[in-house]
Amino acid sequence: MTSPASASLATGQRSLGDPGIRYPLWPPLSRGCPRTSSAHMSYPVEVEYDYGGVPPEFGAGGGSGLDRWAALLPPLLAPGLGEGGTPLIDLGGGVHIKDESRNPTWSHKDRLNRCTVSAALGVDAPGIVVASSGNHGASAAAYAARAGLRCVVLGSAGLPPAVASFLSAYGAVVLPVPAEGRWPLTERIAEHFGFFPVSNLTPFHTGSSFGPEGYKTIAYEIAADLGVPGAVFVPTGYGELLFGIWKGFDELRQLGLTDRVPPLYSCEPATGGPLAAAVRQGVPAVRVPVGATDAYGIDCPVNGYRGVLALERSGGRPLLVDDGRLRAAQQELAAQGLWVELSAAAGLAGLRGIRPSEVEGPVVCVTTSSGFKDKAVGAREVAAVDPSWDAVRSRLESEGMRAV
Incomplete structure (x- = not known):
């Protein structure tokens, strides 16, 4: 074989x-x-x-x-964990959810890190280093463990205990440091220990050439399950995921397996939105001030050129979504049995914020990660209730339940 x-x-x-x-x-x-x-x-x-x-x-x-x-794909030298093959769920009304929370570490980053850890193995690196406090760090740690490599994760100071536990479970060395020190330390660790960097090292995001290739498989799977949709709405930080999905659809078109590329919509927090700013200004990349948002997974001060190319070449456009719209989308998904982190709801939030007539045919919203990744998870305690039947019945009736 x-x-x-x-x-x-x-x-x-x-x-x-x-x-x-x-x-x-x-x-x-x-x-x-x-x-x-x-x-x-x-x-x-x-x-x-x-x-x-x-x-x-x-x-x-x-x-x-x-x-x-x-x-x-680049040579897949790293052993897999069953990443990819995630379900496409029909919400009704022509809206489909590509649920990336079903990946091994509950996020889309597993597709990327199968490829980046393969790159590390290909150059005989003894380990990998990543600057991340969330999905990327957890995924990189898991794939490094699977490949027998050491892993250093530079997280943010004040890393939530649940996130730190998640990272440490894979045997990674977790170093919470101030944000401004994460990238210089990533480079120093890579140089001193020979570790392969699987996150960004440049002022405007570039990252590993191998990584975004893994995201192409999302497009391949959508096309295999649905055909080419009318549009794809993508939660967007640096734009690697957006680029990978565009490239996947473009390759299918080049091969004659489909006849077109769907327009892609990038969905960023309204408190920042560097990709939207770059498109608006007609430049490859910009740095913007970032305001307060709970969508920390896509809360980026800079964009990468990949995102600009994906929007231009797909005929799509950037969208900005505020936290209120993100929470509404998150709740809509939860009502359908899908629990995603706030950042992951950005695709559906973007769709709900445009005119329905803007897109034709079935649309796909990518949800990138599980609701377990939100920082506030576990902070809410559920108080004990009076176990008497009268108290329980009264409580359930107050929630709108009626006796049969």
Whole structure:
């Protein structure tokens, strides 16, 4: 049987700042394109493939999850945890939820970290280092453990105990530090210990070239389950997820497996929104002040160029959502049996904030992670109640329940 690593048709890396600039596949670049980037702008690189070698039955057999799509992924050297293959849930009214909370560490980041940890193994790194206080750190720690690598997670000072426990469970070394120290320390640890950085090191987000490739599989799965939707609404921080979904749909179109790419809508907190600001100003990336929001998972002061490309090339546009709309979307999902963290509800919040006539056909909203990831989880105590029948009956009737 062909292994996912040997099945890869990846051939090299290409600059997104200048597509004419190419690099070998190894080593994977994690600081963007060195020839087009400057102190003022950071351009990522992407992985290229031999599309002519893609079999006609692409995705039809030979594995599940990410392994199913190994031909158009970087070499999957890291053992998997069952990531991918998440359900597409019909909410009714033509709205579908791609529920990424069903991944092994309950977030979309598992698709990315199968690829980034593969990059670390490919360069014989003894471990990985990541700056994250949430989904990315937990996922990176899990995949490092699975691959037998050490992992250092630089989290924010005041890391909630539940999050710290989640990270530590995988054997990661968790170092809560002030936010301004996380990225310089990431670079120092990478240089001193030879650890592979699986998070960003540049002023405007670039990150590992291998990572966003894992997100393409979301597009492959949506197309396999639904066809090409009328639009896709994506919770957006730095824009890696947005880019990966766009690239996946674009590859399917290039291969003749679909006839178009759906418009993508980025959904950012209204208290910041650097991607929306970059599009509005017609620039590749910007830094914006960030206000208070409980959507900490996508609360970013800068965007990456990948997000700008995804919106331009898909014909989509950026959306801003406030916490009130996010909570309404979170509650709507909970009423359908889906518990997601506040950031993960941004896709549905974005859809509910536009005119229904703006999109045609079925739409997909990506929910990125489980409600267990919200910082306030576990803070609310449920008080004991009077167990007498009269008290219990009265309480249930006050909730609108009626006797049969």
